Amino acid sequence: MWQIMQIHSCHIMRQRLLTSKTNVYFKNIVNNKPSNFIKRYVSEIKTSVDKQGNKSLLLLCSPWKLCTGVSLGICLRYLLYKGPVFCKAAQNTRTIQRRPNLYDDSSKFDWLKLFGYLRPHKWLLIAAVASALAVAFLNVYIPAMLGVIVNVLANMKNDLNTDFIEEIKLPAIELISLYIGQAAFTFFYIHLLSQVGERVASQMKQDLFESILRQDMAFFDQERTGELINRLTVDVQDFKSSFKQTISGGLRAMTQVVGSAVSLLVISPHLTGLTLICVPSVVIGGTFIGSLLRKLSREAQTQVEKATLVAEEAISNMKTVRAFAGEENEADMFSRECEIAAELSMELGLGIGLFQAGTNLFLNGMVLGTMFLGGHLMSTGQMTAGDVMAFLVNAQTVQRSVAQLSLLFGAVVKGLSAGGRVFEYINKTPTMDTSGGKIIKYHEFHGDIEFKDVTFAYPARPDAIVLKNFNLKIPAGKTVAIVGTSGNGKSTIVALLERFYDVNEGQVLIDGIDLREFDCKWLRGRALGLISQEPVLFATTVKENIRYAKPDASDAEVIQAAVTANAHEFVKSFPAGYDTLVGERGAALSGGQKQRIAIARAVLKNPPVIILDEATSALDSASEKVVQKALETAAKGRTVLVIAHRLSTVINADLIVVLNRGKIVEMGTHEQLKKLKGFYWNLIKQQDQDSDSSR
Ligand SMILES: Nc1ncnc2c1ncn2[C@@H]1O[C@H](COP(=O)(O)OP(=O)(O)O)[C@@H](O)[C@H]1O
Numbered sequence: 177m178w179q180i181m182q183i184h185s186c187h188i189m190r191q192r193l194l195t196s197k198t199n200v201y202f203k204n205i206v207n208n209k210p211s212n213f214i215k216r217y218v219s220e221i222k223t224s225v226d227k228q229g230n231k232s233l234l235l236l237c238s239p240w241k242l243c244t245g246v247s248l249g250i251c252l253r254y255l256l257y258k259g260p261v262f263c264k265a266a267q268n269t270r271t272i273q274r275r276p277n278l279y280d281d282s283s284k285f286d287w288l289k290l291f292g293y294l295r296p297h298k299w300l301l302i303a304a305v306a307s308a309l310a311v312a313f314l315n316v317y318i319p320a321m322l323g324v325i326v327n328v329l330a331n332m333k334n335d336l337n338t339d340f341i342e343e344i345k346l347p348a349i350e351l352i353s354l355y356i357g358q359a360a361f362t363f364f365y366i367h368l369l370s371q372v373g374e375r376v377a378s379q380m381k382q383d384l385f386e387s388i389l390r391q392d393m394a395f396f397d398q399e400r401t402g403e404l405i406n407r408l409t410v411d412v413q414d415f416k417s418s419f420k421q422t423i424s425g426g427l428r429a430m431t432q433v434v435g436s437a438v439s440l441l442v443i444s445p446h447l448t449g450l451t452l453i454c455v456p457s458v459v460i461g462g463t464f465i466g467s468l469l470r471k472l473s474r475e476a477q478t479q480v481e482k483a484t485l486v487a488e489e490a491i492s493n494m495k496t497v498r499a500f501a502g503e504e505n506e507a508d509m510f511s512r513e514c515e516i517a518a519e520l521s522m523e524l525g526l527g528i529g530l531f532q533a534g535t536n537l538f539l540n541g542m543v544l545g546t547m548f549l550g551g552h553l554m555s556t557g558q559m560t561a562g563d564v565m566a567f568l569v570n571a572q573t574v575q576r577s578v579a580q581l582s583l584l585f586g587a588v589v590k591g592l593s594a595g596g597r598v599f600e601y602i603n604k605t606p607t608m609d610t611s612g613g614k615i616i617k618y619h620e621f622h623g624d625i626e627f628k629d630v631t632f633a634y635p636a637r638p639d640a641i642v643l644k645n646f647n648l649k650i651p652a653g654k655t656v657a658i659v660g661t662s663g664n665g666k667s668t669i670v671a672l673l674e675r676f677y678d679v680n681e682g683q684v685l686i687d688g689i690d691l692r693e694f695d696c697k698w699l700r701g702r703a704l705g706l707i708s709q710e711p712v713l714f715a716t717t718v719k720e721n722i723r724y725a726k727p728d729a730s731d732a733e734v735i736q737a738a739v740t741a742n743a744h745e746f747v748k749s750f751p752a753g754y755d756t757l758v759g760e761r762g763a764a765l766s767g768g769q770k771q772r773i774a775i776a777r778a779v780l781k782n783p784p785v786i787i788l789d790e791a792t793s794a795l796d797s798a799s800e801k802v803v804q805k806a807l808e809t810a811a812k813g814r815t816v817l818v819i820a821h822r823l824s825t826v827i828n829a830d831l832i833v834v835l836n837r838g839k840i841v842e843m844g845t846h847e848q849l850k851k852l853k854g855f856y857w858n859l860i861k862q863q864d865q866d867s868d869s870s871r
C-alpha cells in the first residue's frame with residue numbers, strides 16, 4: 177500500500193511539474209463526485225474524457241497545498257475511504273455562465289499601451305521619479321553621515337580635550353539638512369505620483385468603458401455584467417495601486433540596493449563580497465516563484481469575479497429569487513464562491529509569505545554574518561567603528577530594500593494581471609464594421625425597407641440558422657405585421673434592422689441603400705424607433721427617461737410626446753409629476769405605464785420608421801387597448817413594422833406576414849389570410865380557444 181501511495185504522490189508531483197499549463201495535478205479514477213471534504217483540499221474538479229470516451233474526474237490542487245503535504249492526505253483518504261468519501265454530490269449549485277475566454281492566458285500585459293497612457297504626464301512622472309530617486313540617494317548617503325558622527329563620538333572618548341560642540345556641529349547640521357531634504361522629496365514624490373496614478377487610472381477607466389460601449393451585441397450576449405463591472409472597478413483599482421507602489425517603493429528600493437551596495441564596496445570590499453553571494457540566488461528564486469504566483473493571482477481574481485457574478489445576478493433579479501424562495505440557495509452559492517476565492521487568495525498569501533519569509537531569513541543571516549566579519553576586521557584594526565556602523569546601516573538598507581522588493585513583488589504580480597485584463601478589453605476591436613457614414617436627409621427619407629435573401633445565425637450559435645433566404649419588402653408609410661409563434665425569428669428580424677448584428681448573407685436595405693453603408697448613430701438614433709416587449713427605463717425621472725431619445729428636447733416637447741403616447745394623464749397624477757423617479761429599470765411603474773413612457777421616448781425621437789416588437793404583449797387587455805391607441809397615434813404617417821403574437825393588434829395592418837421557422841409561409845391582409853385557412857387561420861383558432869378557456 178505504501179508503494180501505491182508513493183506512486184500516486186510521485187505522479188502528482190511530476191504532473192505538477194510537467195503540466196503546469198493545464199493545471200492538472202491529480203487524476204482521480206473514481207467516477208463519482210467528490211465530497212466537500214475532498215473539495216476543501218483541491219482547487220478545482222474537472223471532468224475529462226479520454227479517447228475511448230471514458231470519463232474521469234481530475235482533482236486540481238495547488239503547488240502550495242502539495243508543499244504542505246495535503247496531497248498525501250488526499251491519497252490516504254482516497255485509498256482508505258474510496259467509496260463514501262467520493263460519493264456525495266454537491267448540493268445547491270448550478271452552472272455559472274462565464275465569458276468564453278476565461279482561461280485565455282494570451283492577454284499579455286500591453287507595455288506600449290501603458291507608455292501611451294504615461295506619455296501625457298511624462299513631466300509629472302519624471303519629477304516623481306526624480307524625487308523618489310533623490311529620496312533613495314539620501315537614504316544611501318545618510319548612513320555615511322551617521323558613520324562620521326559615530327567616529328566623532330568615538331574620538332571624543334580617546335581625546336577628552338576636544339570641544340564636542342565644535343566637532344559635532346558641522347556633521348550634525350549636514351545630517352539635519354539631509355533629513356529635511358529627504359522629507360521634502362518624500363512629500364514630492366508621493367504627491368506627484370498620486371497625480372499621475374489617478375489620472376492614468378481615470379483615463380483607463382474611461383477608455384475601457386468607451387471600448388465596452390463600442391462592442392458588438394454578440395459580445396454582450398456572451399459577457400456577464402458583473403465581470404465587466406469588475407474590470408471597470410476592481411481591476412483598474414488594483415492596477416493603479418500596484419503601479420504606484422512599484423514606482424515609489426520599487427524604484428526607491430532598487431536605487432537603495434544599488435547605492436548602498438556601492439557604498440558598501442567603498443567601505444569594505446571584503447564584507448561586500450559576502451553580501452553579493454546572496455543576491456543572485458534571491459533573484460533566480462524570485463523569478464521562478466513569480467511565474468507560479470502570477471498564475472495563481474489570475475485564478476484568484478477570476479474567482480473573486482465569479483462570486484461577484486452570483487451576488488450581482490441575485491440582487492438584480494430579487495423578485496425571481498423571492499418568488500422561488502431562493503434566498504438560501506443564493507446565499508449558499510455566494511458563500512461557496514467566496515470561500516473558494518478566499519482560499520485561492522490565501523494560497524496566494526501563503527506563496528508570497530513563504531517567499532518573503534525565505535528572503536528575510538536569508539537577508540538577516542547576511543546582516544548577522546556582516547556583524548561577525550565586521551567585528552573581526554575591527555579587532556584587527558582594518559576598519560574603524562564608524563565604518564562598521566556605516567556598513568551595518570548600509571547593509572540593513574540593502575536588506576530592507578530587498579525585502580521591500582520581494583513584498584512589492586506581490587503587488588506587481590497582481591497589477592500585471594489586473595492591467596492585462598483591463599488592456600485586453602481596451603484593445604478589443606469590435607468585429608462589426610461601423611465605418612459607413614451615410615445619412616439620408618430628413619426630407620429625402622422615404623422609409624422603404626427591404627430584406628433581400630437574408631441568411632442569419634447568431635454569432636454565439638453559428639450552427640443554428642435563424643433566418644434562411646428571407647425576403648420581405650415594407651413599403652414606405654405602410655404598416656407590415658409579422659406574426660408567428662415564439663422562437664421563430666421575429667425579434668431577430670428587428671435586431672437585423674437595427675443592425676445589432678450583421679447578416680451572414682444577403683442585404684437589409686433602407687431606401688435602396690445597404691444598412692452597412694449608413695452611419696450607425698444616425699440609423700439607430702434618428703431613423704428607427706424601437707419599442708420592445710419589455711422596455712427598460714433608467715433609474716431617473718420620467719422626464720429624463722423620455723428625453724433620453726433626444727437630449728436637447730425642451731420640456732414642452734417631452735410633454736407633447738407623453739400626450740401622444742397617452743402617458744400624460746397618469747404622469748400628471750403622480751405627486752411629483754414628470755419628476756417622479758421610476759426606480760431601477762422602471763420597477764416603480766406598472767407594465768402599461770412603462771410601455772407608454774417607452775412609446776413617448778420613441779415618439780420624441782420622431783423617427784420615420786417605427787418598430788414594435790410585441791410592444792403590448794406583456795399587458796392586460798385593458799392597458800393593451802390604451803397602449804394600442806397610443807401606438808396608432810404615434811404610427812401615423814410612418815413606416816411601421818409590427819411584431820405580434822396577439823393577432824388583435826395586427827388586424828388593421830396593410831400586410832401580414834406569417835413566419836414559421838425563419839421562413840415566410842403566408843402573406844396577405846387579415847381577410848385574405850383568414851380565407852386561406854392555413855397557418856394564420858390556425859393561429860386565430862388557437863388564440864380564440866385560449867381566450868375562451870381563460871374566460
Ligand atoms: N442573442 C442570441 N444568441 C443566440 N441565439 C439567439 C439569440 N437570440 C435569439 N436566439 C435564438 O434565435 C431564435 C429566434 O429567436 P427570436 O427572434 O427571439 O424569436 P421570436 O422573437 O420570434 O420569439 C430562437 O431559437 C432563439 O433561441
Ligand SMILES: [Mg+2]
Binds near residue numbers: 667
Ligand atoms: Mg421576440
